[in-house]
């Protein structure tokens with residue numbers, strides 16, 4: 001069984017290293033992949049240019065763009081609610097990035113009260129995410145959205 005309290009502390013400490021949001025999300029996706037059993041993909045999609053774009057993740061290469069309202073990720077962002085899908089084949093419009101995925105949990109992340117990203121976890125096991133996992137991972141999502149400075153990449157461009 002996953003110790004979600006410990007995972008929450010580790011997530012907070014990892015982000016508190018005052019790092020750029022890409023570095024923070026990369027390390028958090030690695031931490032979640034290393035800690036949570038039975039996952040084949042875990043990572044982030046970020047709202048950019050009016051659609052979701054894949055961000056830091058662990059797993060097989062994934063689809064780059066997801067329109068808002070499409071798939072489990074786009075639906076979660078549009079509805080601004082977590083979606084726990086016990087059988088992805090039964091979810092209308094599910095986008096199959098990895099054919100091994102059988103169940104999926106997607107949790108929206110917010111900045112200034114507005115959804116701007118999702119945390120996406122896929123499992124090769126049907127009904128992988130129980131009520132305790134959903135509650136624990138929602139709290140971890142709250143830590144991520146509170147701790148991260150959602151900087152804009154352009155501000156870090158090297159001036160010539």
Ligand code: SME
Nearest residue numbers: 062071072073094095097
């Ligand atoms: N299954 C997702 C697409 C992203 S992959 O799982 C990495 C969806 O339906 O939105």
